[in-house]
Amino acid sequence: MKKKKILFLGESFRADAITWINGLREFGDFEIITWELKTPSNSKTNRIFRLLEFVFAIFKIKKIIKAENPDMVIAERTTSYGFLAALSGIHPMAIAQQGQTDLWPHKSITFPVKKLIQKYAFQHADMIHAWGEVMRVSMQKVDVTMDKVLVLPKGINLEVFTNSNYANQQKICAIVTRSLLPEYRHDIIIKAFGVLNRKGIDFSLLIIGDGKQLPFLKHLAKELKIQHKVIFTGRIPNTQLPQLLQESNIYISMPITEGVSASLFEAMACNCYPILTDIAGNKSWIKNRENGNLVPVDDYNALSEELIWSFENRTHREHAVINNRKTIEEKANYEINMKIISTKYHNLINTYTSN
Numbered sequence: 001m002k003k004k005k006i007l008f009l010g011e012s013f014r015a016d017a018i019t020w021i022n023g024l025r026e027f028g029d030f031e032i033i034t035w036e037l038k039t040p041s042n043s044k045t046n047r048i049f050r051l052l053e054f055v056f057a058i059f060k061i062k063k064i065i066k067a068e069n070p071d072m073v074i075a076e077r078t079t080s081y082g083f084l085a086a087l088s089g090i091h092p093m094a095i096a097q098q099g100q101t102d103l104w105p106h107k108s109i110t111f112p113v114k115k116l117i118q119k120y121a122f123q124h125a126d127m128i129h130a131w132g133e134v135m136r137v138s139m140q141k142v143d144v145t146m147d148k149v150l151v152l153p154k155g156i157n158l159e160v161f162t163n164s165n166y167a168n169q170q171k172i173c174a175i176v177t178r179s180l181l182p183e184y185r186h187d188i189i190i191k192a193f194g195v196l197n198r199k200g201i202d203f204s205l206l207i208i209g210d211g212k213q214l215p216f217l218k219h220l221a222k223e224l225k226i227q228h229k230v231i232f233t234g235r236i237p238n239t240q241l242p243q244l245l246q247e248s249n250i251y252i253s254m255p256i257t258e259g260v261s262a263s264l265f266e267a268m269a270c271n272c273y274p275i276l277t278d279i280a281g282n283k284s285w286i287k288n289r290e291n292g293n294l295v296p297v298d299d300y301n302a303l304s305e306e307l308i309w310s311f312e313n314r315t316h317r318e319h320a321v322i323n324n325r326k327t328i329e330e331k332a333n334y335e336i337n338m339k340i341i342s343t344k345y346h347n348l349i350n351t352y353t354s355n
Contacts, residue, residue, distance in 0.1 A: 003031045010076030011036050019154050028342025058087045071349045078102045079114045082121035092348035096129035099259040101138045132260035134281045155334035156265045161242050163325050165271035167249035172203035172311050175248035177263045180211025185254040192303035194224035210235040245270035265332045268324040273317045291320045
């Protein structure tokens, strides 16, 4: 039987996209064709060129559709790629909300336009992915047809992110795995460890990933005299991540906005105790001082206090990480969840084919 063919619109190099694409290939036996915008948005000039590329993108996409004749189109983000998927005219169409709302930043001059194109994408989609409950709530607020919404994370590979941890329990061995971008507030994390250093508390801080804030963060660590305890790895192969998580006892993530974080799932699977910002996306998974700790946004003093509390309450941490692993096994198992998603796609395609 000929494989069903899906056109994926989105940044195929991102870890989340790779998980999505590979899961559909493995558990749905789909053939995947990918297309993405090529111009980075790392400067004002490039943002203008990227906007121009976006304006003319539909012509390139329709050329691919004519050549490949896909059975379905899927897109990450309900703005940008989701809008292009809606314009493509292909059905069935599935789009995924990546953040809590995808309408970000709120003060951007493009915000009203993003709101309009998101509404258009929502109206034309046959299926809408909410990777977590917080996304479903935001969709309800903008009158999305909720029977089109599937609330289910893609999950993580539990055979890779295994149930083991061998961190040095005599000190804080913290790990951060988010991109070095302003919205993830790595500076708050480093300042919190500056407080710990002044108090004479031993620690190591491993910061994984790359981004435009790297020079600033390195300078901040040096300014706080903790550069010898803060390791910046840069971008690493995803195959190295499980071991680094298993060598850490505390996972930290301080974003100012969050949808559903695969990075959090990976840490929970590897028995890292999570300390996160007290925002809706994180509260869907973590209850304060039960299975992790929640910290007010941009409060490095509070973060330092929660780090100390977590480290001193080792028995609490040991119980919490056991329960967290069970939660991931039950709710974020990549094999189970991607089979469900793949079956939904096949059913949609069959419905449109029969009609």
